[in-house]
Amino acid sequence: MDSLSKYKEVWQNQGIENPLDKNSLNKLIHKRSSSIVKWIFYVSLFEFGFVLLLNLIIPTDWEQYKTYGLYHFMIGVSVFGYALTLLFIFLFYKNYKNISVHESTKDLMQNILNTRKTVKYYILINLIFIAFALFYSFYVIFNSEEYESLMTKLGENGPILLWSIVVFAILFVVGIMFLFYSLIYGLLIKKLNKNYKELTEEV
Amino acid sequence: MNSELEINFIKELETNQNIIHKVCKAYTNNQDDHNDLFQEISIQLWKAYDKFRGESKFTTWMYRVALNTAISLYRKSKKRIPTDELFPNSKELTYEEYDDTKEKQLDSLYQAIHRLTDIEKALVLLYLEDKSYKDIALCLGISEVNARVKMNRTKVKLKELLNPI
Incomplete structure (x- = not known):
């Protein structure tokens, strides 16, 4: 006989130390869930709110953009940025709704990993978008009439120096944002990859 | 409501x-x-x-x-906290006269389960509940053959944890 079989009986007949009554169970199911997917969705919402708030607090100087000829570009950037965030919030919500605990563990984890993929794309597209917007803006500004005299003053190596600073600054901003994203979303889904690998390990 | x-x-x-x-x-x-x-x-x-x-x-x-x-x-x-820290007296048990009470069996079973991975735990729990391989495969989303192979490996590991040489 399987030496583990004797444990089955013990396992199946184990008692509960502190069983909960109906009242406590009723209260329990109405508490808030703390599941990973819900938090990914909430974090994306919070982030959207934060960006929106930031835009409200710091007024956009559209006239300034006009003088540099960036007016239409910045409007495009804003519209595209909001549309992108809203699209991803919708995708996060869809993922959140699609995840069902009563499907198989593998399917459930696959769904959660899909959410992770959505997060990855969200971060990547956001970072590329920000880097491009900043780079293009500086390009237009440096080529504007106002900066022409400054460029001449800086001499031969001036533009190279200026661009080096700009590129460094952009990389710094993108780097900080990457760290921020990795920290928040990375923490939420750290354990899953390992579990999924364990589950799907081929024979 | x-x-x-x-x-x-x-x-x-x-x-x-x-x-x-x-x-x-x-x-x-x-x-x-x-x-x-x-x-x-x-x-x-x-x-x-x-x-x-x-x-x-x-x-x-x-x-x-x-x-x-x-x-x-x-x-x-x-x-994970090592089980030795959780059950500081577990080593002393071996010096006592062997008492195969159900409670002790259950204790050592949980101690062993704590040392398994998340997926192995699921397999063991379903095994202990006498679920069929069909149910286990459905529950985890793997094939029945895969479930059997994984279960056999997990059972070997569990046995080793329960009866260390």
Whole structure:
């Protein structure tokens, strides 16, 4: 006989130390869930709110953009940025709704990993978008009439120096944002990859 | 506020809460985490209850939701405390006269389970509940053959943990 079989009986007949009554169970199911997917969705919402708030607090100087000829570009950037965030919030919500605990563990984890993929794309597209917007803006500004005299003053190596600073600054901003994203979303889904690998390990 | 659905659910939950307790005990190391996971599983069960169509036994469905929550939806990922720290007296037991009480068997079983991976825990729990390979495969989303192979490996590991040489 399987030496583990004797444990089955013990396992199946184990008692509960502190069983909960109906009242406590009723209260329990109405508490808030703390599941990973819900938090990914909430974090994306919070982030959207934060960006929106930031835009409200710091007024956009559209006239300034006009003088540099960036007016239409910045409007495009804003519209595209909001549309992108809203699209991803919708995708996060869809993922959140699609995840069902009563499907198989593998399917459930696959769904959660899909959410992770959505997060990855969200971060990547956001970072590329920000880097491009900043780079293009500086390009237009440096080529504007106002900066022409400054460029001449800086001499031969001036533009190279200026661009080096700009590129460094952009990389710094993108780097900080990457760290921020990795920290928040990375923490939420750290354990899953390992579990999924364990589950799907081929024979 | 108490709909019929809710009343029925609470009744089922009260009767079968031992399943959730077993899963919590297997997947957590202290009472606080146990309670947290118990709550999360209950919430997930309640959220999915209206979709339960009775295709499988209620207890099998409960196991699936509970394990899924413990494996993938539960947010806490605290560092595992070595079982020696959890059960400081476990080494002394070997010096005592061998007493094969059910309680001790259960204790050593949980100690061994704590040393398994999340997926191995799920396999062992389903095995101990006498679930068929078909049910186990369905629950985890792997093939029956794969379930058998994984189960055999896990059983070997469990036996080693229960009877160290």
